[in-house]
Amino acid sequence: MILQTIKSITLIGLLSILIGCSDQTPQSKTNQSVETLIPDDSAQNVTVTAAYDEPPLGRLNKNWVPKHYQLDLTINPDEADFSGEVKIDLTINQARNHYFLHGNLLKVSSVSVTDEQGKLHQGEYTQVDKSGVARIAFKDSLPAGNAVLNISYKAPFNEALEGLYRVVDGGLNYAFTQFEATSARLAFPGFDEPAFKVKFDVSITVPAEMHAIANTLMVKKDLVADKAGYAKATYATTEPLPTYLLAFAVGEFDVVEWADLPTNEVRDRPVPLRGIATKGKGKDFEYALSHTQEILEVIERYFEIPYPYDKLDIIAVPDFNAGAMENAGAITYREQLLLLGDAPSVGQIKSYASVHAHELGHQWFGNYVTPYWWDDIWLNEAFATWITSTTLQTIYPNIGYEETILRRALGAMRNDSLESARQIRQPIKSNHDIASAFDGITYSKGGGVLEMMHQFIGPEDFRAGLQHYMKRHAWKNATADDFIAAISEKAQNVPLEKIKQTFGSFLEQTGIPMLSVNVQCEDGQNTLQFEQSRYFPAGSQGDSNKTWDIPACFNYQIKGEQHEHCELLSEGQGAFTLPGSGCAAYVMPNAKGAGYYRFSVKSGWNTFYENRDSLSTKEMMSINDSFFAALDADQVSLTDFFAVAPQLTQADNKQMIEAPMSVLRYLDYRIVPESDQAIFEKVAQELYQGALENTLNKKQLSDTDIELKKSLISFMAKTANDTTWRSNLADMAKKYTGFEGDGQINGEDIDANLIGTAMSIAGEDLGADFHQHVVGLLKSNTGGTIRGRLLTAIAATKDEATLAGLRDMALSDDVRLNEVFTILSPQIANPKVQDDLWQWTQANIDAIKLRFPTWAQGRLPAVGSGFCEAKKRDELKAFFEPIVESLSGGPRYLAQTIESIDQCIAKKARLVTQWGDWKGATGF
Template identity: 35%
Template sequence: MHLLRRRALALAVSLAACAAAHAAGSAVPTGPLPRTVVPSLVQLELRIDPKQAGMSGTTRIQADIAESTDTVWMHGRGLTIRSARARVGKKTFPLRVSQVDPSGVLQLVSSSPLPAGKATFDIAFDAPYGELQGAYKVKPDGRDYVMTQMEPLGARTAFPSFDEPSFKQPWEVTLIVPKDDVAVANGPETKTEALPGGWKKVTFKRTQALPSYLVAFAVGPWDVVQGPDIAPNGDRTAPIHLRGIAAKGQGGRMAYSLAHTPEILRALESYFGIAYPFDKLDNLAAPDFWAGAMENAGLIVYRDSLMFPDQTSSVGRRQSFWGTSSHELAHQWFGDLVTTRWWDDIWLNEGFATWMGNKIHGQLQPQAHTDRGLLEGAIGAMGADSLASTRRVHEPIRDYRDIESAFDGITYQKGGATLAMFERYIGEEKFRQGIRKYLKAHARGNATSADLINALAGQSDDPAAVSRAFFSFIDQPGVPYVSVNLDCTGKVPALDISQQRYVPIGSTASADQTWGVPMTIRYADGNSVREQKALVTGKQSRVELVQAGSCPKWVMPNGYGAGYYRFALSPTLQAALNDSFDSLDQREQRVAADSVTAAYGAGTLTPSQLLAALPRFANADVRQTATAGMTATGWMGEHLLADDKAREAFHAKVAAIYRPRLDRLGLSPKVGEAEDDALLRSTLVEFFAIDLKDATVRAEMNRLGRQVLGLDGAAPQLDAAARDLRDTALAVALQEGGATAFDAAEKQFRASQDAVLRTELLSAMSVTHVPALDARARALVFEKGLLRRNEIFPAVGGQLSDAATRPALRDWVDAHFGELEARLAPAGAAMVNLYSAGMCSDAEADALQAKFGPRMEKVEGGPREVEQTVEAIRLCAAQKQARTGLPLDFAKR
């Protein structure tokens, strides 16, 4: 097809340009490396002592040289290269190595050209341990551990390599480690040899073809727990050996996660019709880890809190295990078995795993209602996707700074929602056949967006049209906004549909944009509810409701909430839908609520009209619908009310909307209650206690929080507050208890290695809003050896929530910018969020741009973070200007 040919041509031109630049020796390849040298096997030997400041090693790379060259490009960042040579045939070529770009591009130069043919490169090097990327060291319990996080650019900080997804080859890994330490890697251990001086050499089985970002290993005094073997399934006739890896003394806490991993993996095998692609499966519970988890082939790494729930844990923690594990195991096929060719297609990994993880989690745990979670993620992504500076799902990657930006809600949630939308349109079974076809065609290799889309569209009734529609969602930014009117004047009722891009008040984005929108339309025809699918294209279109026997009573243009688009109904249709709200599917109720909040954001609904709609949502069965619009009330309270007295009166009216729902739930869990009830109670209790400052709820949370902290004469009782409410109880107790409560929380924090409790205590210490205590919380960040690096944001995050505490936090970020950037790498761009919270004027946007634009210029993900934050501040200012002076009444409008 035309789009496919265009992409193929663009890729050919890009590769030709790279080759030409290489031949001329005139440019450093900061994007994809030239294919002049392609590895076929990497043999990696590392000498790792976790007690030291770094490691040493050798890399032997067997490769094919396509044409004679005196320059080879690889990756290595911050390495000390001790020696490098190439051998082609019987001749050895010494290589001069230098890092020639901040992204970690290595230039290896030979004094005489390397001939075409098969070559072996040998490189000896030293590498310092990184900061939560590459190979890095953690010390959670006084002991030293080394572990890895290679995606996206960490591998080049650990060893020289061809560090990009398109280079995919087997790896042979050997680790030389202290004799009493445990060593694990992607493959199963094949041999251990004792070495002089208290060392041992551990050799691992050669892996299947993998890109460098999926290479993983860990060394230290780890607990190794045998999980249940995963029994044969389908074409897989041998069991899979499952293990848990955890810090010393923590292995016993993995019983729940190991017990339930097999059913997730088997469900994925059944869906794909392809056996688990690797030789073994280890789940590693990381004591300090920036991401939630990482899908390394055969050695998946999780934050330890995700691996340690049990039946007594909060609903949120247990659901987080199921959801994250389903996501990471889905990656073993999407990302590991088949790998994207370049970072512009990372949605093939992450968007797919988001969609697939929700599907499998929901299949195995229907009470989790993961379809609602997927929808909520899509609605959240629409917020970022409404910015003029948003990016495409399939976004060109210019250089290394853009790669980190690709791991965002557009990739994960919009990518996942787009897949769900086309699954609904094509049909679930046909869609699965397309997935299987794609995986089998590209197994152990690389693929592109076009490969997946064409495999899926090929299962539809109109492959060309569906392919064009799919590309319209990944190749352009923004959220479709469809306006719908019903015409019953003809023989057949019809919908007149127009579409444009959704733009909020103050946006500089053009609304002149269209998509191929696969709509599922549901409508009331007499006593029946019918549905019809339509692929809507162009600015104006007409869809006849061919099954309708009469003029529909109501129309839902986003049936089952399956579409990644927003809608606006004509006034008559909107009133009819409001009157029939209880007749809608539960997901349809959520998108109906979103259509109201979106209209408010676009300026077609006043604050009072939005407030008048909230009671209808608050009474909905689904918790996500019940709380829709709640965030908007917080924004109104902060930005549209001039004094505390007016704010208190406003909060009282907001509380009256949600109090009946909270009263029905009660402040204590009930035996056998639905998981959604527990989660909704948690949300409402936090809203009433922290945001609305409700005296009754605060008193109860304070009582419970004081018991947890042991402030009333008794020993601390960690289970005094229900697990789903303990974070709020602690926050209130710290706000009410002052320095005495802070001291007690800090004492518990210093004594605990429980990641969940530590985060709850830190978060509570960060929301006191007492200047002296805020300063103490910030000081914890730089106390040597105290905080895990993923605890930095909980330690100060609460100070973002109060206008009075933000200036001191900004001054602190300014004063410690360099230290924070180093400690937060590779997520240093997040400092922009710490600084910008609450900003809502053009002057503040200008000041932020001036201060952080230069600072973030070379930070991974930094330039886009600054651009989008500045735009968000300007949109807030435009919203504030448009709404200032308008009434905030709660009467029905």
């Protein structure tokens, strides 16, 4: 699965995954209580008087285990409920009179077990915990051996985009599923954890005019004799799957039949490929379908293992909480990631490619081989993150995809700088731990650590190890230890113990290693002294006394020649001699930017910037991150930053040019007083005017140039407040929306790469009439891309009365639940209305919770992630502490939000003073 953004405790990072959905009836939306209600009409046809075991709230025991499922579902999105008949072939390992499995909000009408001798045992089904644990009790103990469990039930469509849920689009009702991590139990009773990986036979009865999509090819679809107007679709038996990878979709879809993916040197069979969209939207599928083959085949060739499933459907979902979900053979995506139309922007294309490669990578890592338990979910998500970069760099070598892993790993370091950060392989002891496992530590830090090990072990040996792991555990479950063992067996140059040591060091420890480096040269020999600790920003109370096994590589230059030397640094401090004769011009402590660590250098930072032409883009990215981290740690000052910034903005590399923007935005948002705004804007414009002119003057722009142009114009208009650019962008938004014109969306002759920025500026500058016009357009447009642009403008308004109306709009039928974030996030970031939003949140918390799946509700404390004062921190803590245990993942997210506020308080106090010092020293 890929979340909408991954995931770190920043103002935007935390809230971006707070996207939910309420269920929809044929004509309107309805809400259920925020508390999960356990049905009171479960089967009650036997009486059992023996004592019951405590329900297992983590992993199920193995008293009985599934071998095979038959699911026979009846799904009509125009009705309030769906129903099912579930038959599970079991092995009963222990004779007893009650067993546990999963089922949540299911209205069970009958349950029975037929034992190995053919004897029928009637059971009593009771949901015993609101997380979805159910008990089935019997009058007598069931004998050990083979058995068949039969359950008949019905259930409501879910209200918050998890389990089996409904969406209204274009006046029609559709049903979709989202089962990861623990939501399959909302759709059918079973063993809802990844260790139980078995085959499924699925049939779905639907209204005859509707399509039904499942994980495998449809074998037949027949009219139902005793249910007029309905047809039953039967599908091929699946390969072994955990419950979270099943998927169903029902509705009057556009089904775009694409050419089969042809055979190749890895795969000896074609694969049917289709695009599934809600009615009327299939026309926008061409780009996504036409580029699927090249992505899939690169992954096949990397593994030398054919795509594992019998077909590939890519499904565009209008309202979807995650970004995408890797269901085997039936991958679901937010529709704007697939329905790109005729003229997508570079950003849209890169988002499509990145998410598509991620989900296709999961078909091997996660689906073909599956973790036993959620503590190893990093094996799924970190690898899918890593293979995305590897795959896209192979297909598009000149667009910079190779930098993606590093960029994301550096982003994860913001969260990993918190004392309350979690480790990659986090022990899963409760549903709180499952809910908080899908974050930037799992995806981005995990991906960064894989890249570090990829370089440490060597690309070819690492690849051989991955192939070995896949083939050894094909169609089965595996653990991190299995993964590390398989990699180690193919590593020719690094011993097993070193690999285990290093992986364990990074997987099972929290935080970022900080490597302090000092190089001294005597008689032409360079001695490198190092000391390691845990990185924290200034003001943190965390214990920095921690060490890792760091595979550190050093890039250095002697007499104009480049050298690289690697050492495994296991001690807290030490020294060694760098090979080569002659004093080094510089020593870069993270060659290729491959290591997941930060560094400081006693010799200072200027040496790196003076020699930037000799350093790679990824090395400069790592240098910039460590330099800005030093600013946060109070090891360098704003004066140092303003001395370095011009060297970066005058470079000819997108990553370098953009690097100072984050600090400047922070200064604008938090530090610079109103009285100094004109000074700040002048400085910001002078820093970036040259880079923008250079980009605009190029005769032909590459995709990277186009993205840089967008970034520069956005910065100049928003942060530097350039009035000319603001006016030009507002005019673009007028034309696009038909404001003061024909009133209709007009995408012709509009720069798709700039329209998002234009809509934001127009929302800020064009006033109430424009706002009302855009709200009207929102109500008449169903396309995810267009709606996203309209919502960007709506949410950007500065009028406080209008913003109050937007808060209520976020709870209305006018806004899809995956759009709530777009409405609310600007208010979280706006100091003028933060308090209004906070008061509204407290007054409406129950209604707000209805807009999010249970697993996402724990992130609600992020509403305070824009706070930067002790009073608001204490209010946030006082409000959420009494309810945080009822929010999945809530305790960790509350702790991280509180800690981020404390860090902000310390940083703000420090930089306000430094801003004044710099301003005085420069004569402003």
